[in-house]
Amino acid sequence: MNDLDRRVPWQRPTTAFLLAQIGAHAATRFAQRIAGLDLTPPQAGLLRLVGVQPGQSQQVIARRLGTPPSRLVLLIDDLEGRGLVERRRNPDDRRHHALYLTDKGTAFMRNELGPAGAAHDDDICAGLTGAEREKLHDLLTRITAQQELTEGVHPGYRQLGP
Amino acid sequence: MNDLDRRVPWQRPTTAFLLAQIGAHAATRFAQRIAGLDLTPPQAGLLRLVGVQPGQSQQVIARRLGTPPSRLVLLIDDLEGRGLVERRRNPDDRRHHALYLTDKGTAFMRNELGPAGAAHDDDICAGLTGAEREKLHDLLTRITAQQELTEGVHPGYRQLGP
DNA sequence: TATTGTTATACTCTATAACTATA
DNA sequence: TATAGTTATAGAGTATAACAATA
Numbered sequence: 001m002n003d004l005d006r007r008v009p010w011q012r013p014t015t016a017f018l019l020a021q022i023g024a025h026a027a028t029r030f031a032q033r034i035a036g037l038d039l040t041p042p043q044a045g046l047l048r049l050v051g052v053q054p055g056q057s058q059q060v061i062a063r064r065l066g067t068p069p070s071r072l073v074l075l076i077d078d079l080e081g082r083g084l085v086e087r088r089r090n091p092d093d094r095r096h097h098a099l100y101l102t103d104k105g106t107a108f109m110r111n112e113l114g115p116a117g118a119a120h121d122d123d124i125c126a127g128l129t130g131a132e133r134e135k136l137h138d139l140l141t142r143i144t145a146q147q148e149l150t151e152g153v154h155p156g157y158r159q160l161g162p
Numbered sequence: 163m164n165d166l167d168r169r170v171p172w173q174r175p176t177t178a179f180l181l182a183q184i185g186a187h188a189a190t191r192f193a194q195r196i197a198g199l200d201l202t203p204p205q206a207g208l209l210r211l212v213g214v215q216p217g218q219s220q221q222v223i224a225r226r227l228g229t230p231p232s233r234l235v236l237l238i239d240d241l242e243g244r245g246l247v248e249r250r251r252n253p254d255d256r257r258h259h260a261l262y263l264t265d266k267g268t269a270f271m272r273n274e275l276g277p278a279g280a281a282h283d284d285d286i287c288a289g290l291t292g293a294e295r296e297k298l299h300d301l302l303t304r305i306t307a308q309q310e311l312t313e314g315v316h317p318g319y320r321q322l323g324p
Numbered sequence: 325t326a327t328t329g330t331t332a333t334a335c336t337c338t339a340t341a342a343c344t345a346t347a
Numbered sequence: 348t349a350t351a352g353t354t355a356t357a358g359a360g361t362a363t364a365a366c367a368a369t370a
């Protein structure tokens with residue numbers, strides 16, 4: 001028992017602390033993994049959201065992600081320049097740019113990013129059995145519901161260190 | 163079933179994704195909570211570490227936190243200016259500054275930061291029963307061990323939004 | 325010369341505000 | 348005038364590098 005433990009009631013890390021610690025760790029590891037795909041975490045999140053909800057305007061996507069629309073511009077510029085995402089002007093209102101995955105983008109999700117995400121999940125859960133992973137997934141899903149977190153979206157993607 | 167689900171095998175968020183999502187959420191909520199104590203998350207982490215391992219030099223603390231020593235200076239300056247932390251020069255080697263909590267700092271941990279952490283934990287786990295919280299804590303602890311994460315330290319504290 | 329702590333500087337990421345075009 | 352998207356600017360946070368004191 002150390003000095004502080006004698007005085008404050010923190011004998012062990014709280015569950016919330018462990019969640020933040022492991023969450024940060026998982027985000028960092030994910031960033032490192034997809035760096036090999038020349039992708040930053042925000043780009044990966046955007047790519048996934050465009051794939052799941054194609055045809056949305058940049059305004060809608062920005063609101064969904066909780067980010068200012070101006071931030072999307074450069075992210076999309078890069079993804080579009082690499083031929084993964086496509087802006088299509090709406091003929092009815094030429095101010096809107098609807099976003100779609102290209103065929104190349106779809107293949108990238110299936111062959112590169114998808115497997116990377118699965119491998120990442122295996123990495124993080126390596127210490128648990130299959131049944132334990134299910135239990136953990138269930139408990140975490142309950143938390144996301146109670147805390148009213150948007151499915152498939154989170155702001156905490158972390159950049160890669162040196 | 164949406165467009166992307168037909169093409170890539172991501173029917174549900176992975177466990178690793180949920181961990182990152184909830185971890186980011188928890189970090190943000192914690193930042194909001196301790197903002198009422200005029201404390202940033204990095205300051206809270208430093209304060210706790212100084213309390214748990216008093217008498218360490220800034221170099222040692224920096225290595226433990228995985229942060230450059232220069233970053234500690236301003237954090238400590240602020241905490242010292244508020245009378246929560248104390249630098250003590252080592253008479254044997256006057257280059258070293260050993261860090262300690264003041265009595266005021268110890269009281270602050272017990273009466274302010276400690277209860278805030280407990281309330282935060284209750285908030286995040288509000289959707290789970292007591293037994294479920296135990297189970298979750300156990301599973302998360304297993305992950306931290308397998309992933310070799312340092313107890314009580316994580317780099318992912320998040321700043322407060324607007 | 326090597327190390328501790330500090331100060332100065334630069335870089336990254338993000339948000340805010342100004343601007344263009346369409347309506 | 349109002350909105351979608353873009354560009355320009357500024358801020359927060361952090362890291363890197365130069366510096367002073369001590370060994």
